[in-house]
Amino acid sequence: MLRQPIVLIVLSCATASLPAAEDGQWTMPAKNYAATRYSGLTQINAQNARSLHPLWTFSTGVLAGHEGQPLVVGETMYVVTPWPNVLYAFDLRKEGYPLRWKYRPDVSSNALGVACCDAVNRGAFYADGRIVYNLLDGHTVAVDARSGRELWKSRIADLGSGETVTMAPLVVGERVIVGASGGEFGIYGWLKALDLKTGQTVWTGHNLGPDADMLARPGAFKPPYDGGVDIGAKSWAADSWKTGGAPVWGWISYDPELDLIYYGTGNAAPYDPEVRAGDNKWSASVLARRPGTGELLWAYQFTPHDNWDYDATGAMVLADLTIAGKPVKALVHFDKNGFAYTLDRATGKLLVVAAYAAVNWAKSVDLATGRPVIDPVRQTGVSKGKVMGVCPSLEGGVSPTSPPAYSPRTHLFYTSTNNLCMDYGAMHASHLRATPYVGVDWAYHPGPGGHLGAFIAWDAATGTKVWEDKESYPSWSGALVTAGDVAFYGTLDGWFKAVDARSGAVLSKFKVGSGVVGNPIAYRGPDGREYVAVYAGIGGDWSLIAGDTRSDDPTDVREPADFMKDIARHTSQGGIVWIFGL
């Protein structure tokens, strides 16, 4: 009992700086502001990981896709479920980890039909005694970490305009940074900062549109490869930017020294690119802003004039790398478009780029201009009919829901990947508020080699794949790597795996009851031992694409996915929290 206040004091110091000493906690979605998902714990290592085994499980009572990850703060584990977004607080000091409390917010069921791709939630953030997270129906809540009492609840998004909230917030100082999903509803994408104490909106910066809306000040906003006034509006035909999407449903990272937050934007809407001629800035991009004011400092667009639903909402991992002998403050991003990008995070300039998956929409990315060299054969649009064999598919070479990990020991990045290509037929779409603004007829096919996914180790300093563990199904979990040189991930057919971070050799695996689309974490328990926790619970896009993994509604029976007919043989829905140890 006495340890709790001491741990909390240590935490408030530790989260303020980037390379904090390992405190054994996991207080924010990606472990640290740099979003490395690297734990400095060493008890579980490549020598003993073979004896990892499950120690505890808990059914969340929720069936939707369990993306995101638990938090461990002091001696409490916090778990946020998919809609209805229940927050559980487990007491790690007691046998069986009984609940200290649970918080059941008032959240609208209407959100279920406005969320494009299952009722997911990507996690909570701990700051200053509060657990802060988002509700699917467009609210952010702050809950007292000790009592479970609701401190504030703020409406941040408008369901009636097609906005839902699935992302995990990031807290920097007094600012809670949040964004909305809705790239499939033609929203006018934005990022907001709320006051941590009150929940009041402090600033709103749009991800597209005129400079004033984007909080882009002339002279201060310096995109490395673009220039001009209001390019966030002028790079869209007519006023198509007003319904252009560019949502925020992924992850945010922060560099305290540069005082910049980094986040990716989603696809341009609708899916037919011919109605929005131009680059469509800043959809499918990374944006760098000041957390205090929201001011936009630079932006880089991975996929100009997105033709393929290549959201750039995947994690922006901050790592100090050595490239060609020189130390670089880098930002590394595995884009849905199949390329891995290493940028200078001070300027947004491209340093290294290489395909990590099968790619054919572009031949390469030009280091001088920052632009992809497009293969015109793969360009889509209503006038082009069904364009066959585009790689990667719109699930992405890496799903943005599957954040990578980076080990400063091996200097390698670890990530789940998909090996899927697609046929993409753009269709006319009508913008009608609160209904989807999509317009595509698509089909997936296995990529080269026939396997559907893999877990890979990537050298971002050189743009090379170091090793690869092939998977039978698309790989959709996040990655964890530890100072014990063990990497962890889960598979869509429900295996949780520990692999040697240097070789990729599988050290242990266990069938966790449902496909894994969540992100493992490592922590030190009150007993001083190292544990690894992960959610099982297939869902996200797979509750739609592989609808036969669902058995929750006898009035809604789905066919199997034609490219993956047997996934439902190995898994079905169901949210479970797992804790593993030695």
Add this chain to the structure above:
Amino acid sequence: MSGRRRIPVALGLCVALACCERTAAPPAAPGSAVPPTIAYEAHVAAGGIAPAGGVLRNPHAGDAAVAKAGEQLFHAMNCDGCHNLGASGWVGPNLGDGRWRYGGADGEVFASIYYGQPKGMPAFGGVLGSDGIWTLVTYIRSLPLPADLPTESWEQP
């Protein structure tokens, strides 16, 4: 932005009251497109006594040309964005499996589209009016039912 909602005006308008065989339901306002409270055939009734309710009759039932127009409307109103092409299910349920969350009689399907339903089904009555919705109902009811639904087997026969 060229995306623009298309509401077919070529389809003849049908005043809801004309399409409705009222039993003992409260009457809708004259000239209003709002139907009366409808009876849900599949609901269980306390005491075994069903309450009075209107039964809505689809003026286009079985009309293949209207079903074809309904298929186009299903796309133009972005129904396919949630229910998928062919209404086979996406975020919204499969509408072609012969199973119904909120009732599958013509009037029940009409009510679901007109007023919307919980879990995010928007109300389309305001934007489409009665005849647009009957056109959608006609399309949905025209979908061919799959032959063998309940069993999915991975064993070799």
